[in-house]
Amino acid sequence: MEPQLLADLFRQRRPRPERRRRTCHRHTGSCLGAICVCLEELEAKRSLGSRWASMRFWWVNHKQTFAEEVGGHYIWCPKHKKDGARNHFYETLREVQRGDLVFSFADAHLQAVGAAKLPCYSCPRPDEFGKVGEAWDQRGWRVDVQFQRFQRPLRVASVAD
Numbered sequence: 001m002e003p004q005l006l007a008d009l010f011r012q013r014r015p016r017p018e019r020r021r022r023t024c025h026r027h028t029g030s031c032l033g034a035i036c037v038c039l040e041e042l043e044a045k046r047s048l049g050s051r052w053a054s055m056r057f058w059w060v061n062h063k064q065t066f067a068e069e070v071g072g073h074y075i076w077c078p079k080h081k082k083d084g085a086r087n088h089f090y091e092t093l094r095e096v097q098r099g100d101l102v103f104s105f106a107d108a109h110l111q112a113v114g115a116a117k118l119p120c121y122s123c124p125r126p127d128e129f130g131k132v133g134e135a136w137d138q139r140g141w142r143v144d145v146q147f148q149r150f151q152r153p154l155r156v157a158s159v160a161d
Contacts, residue, residue: 053120056095058102064132066106070147073114075102075156076126078137093141094120110154114147 026153060075069075077090097101097119104112127132 019099023040036097056097056102058096058101060102060104062104062106062111065126065129066104068126070104070106070112070129070149072126073117073147074126074127074142074144076123076140076142077123078123078140080139081136082137090141093143096120096143102143102147104147105156107153108155108157110156112147112149114145117144120160121141 003111038097062069065076077093078087081087081090090125096116098116098118102114102116103110104114120143123140125136125138125140129136
């Protein structure tokens with residue numbers, strides 16, 4: 001059952017009606033349980049219409065700065081590559097809006113999920129990146145996210161098609 005739930009999530013399918021509960025008793029405490037609850041809440045809000053109907057999902061591949069970003073409840077990227085060129089992936093961060101769901105992927109695992117608290121805004125590189133961040137442009141984009149870390153991160157390769 002769990003692999004099918006995750007496969008549905010990746011394909012952004014609507015959950016089956018029998019799964020629309022306030023809590024997900026089958027997956028309590030697991031990463032999939034948290035995803036089920038988030039999706040159920042999203043579907044309930046989408047049925048209300050208006051801005052909830054436009055809520056989107058974002059997948060963030062964290063590398064060196066996972067602990068700083070998830071622990072600090074934000075995502076950040078430089079505005080340009082080191083050579084000054086634009087990067088399509090950096091630019092898409094500008095599309096994140098308040099309430100959008102952000103999935104955090106690091107070390108081959110889905111680690112956390114959260115909701116964007118504000119739309120994307122311009123922000124200098126976080127000091128907590130230290131030497132790791134020196135390779136990036138000083139100017140960047142930031143989205144504040146209320147992350148919830150999973151007690152048991154999910155190894156995506158073990159359940160993906």
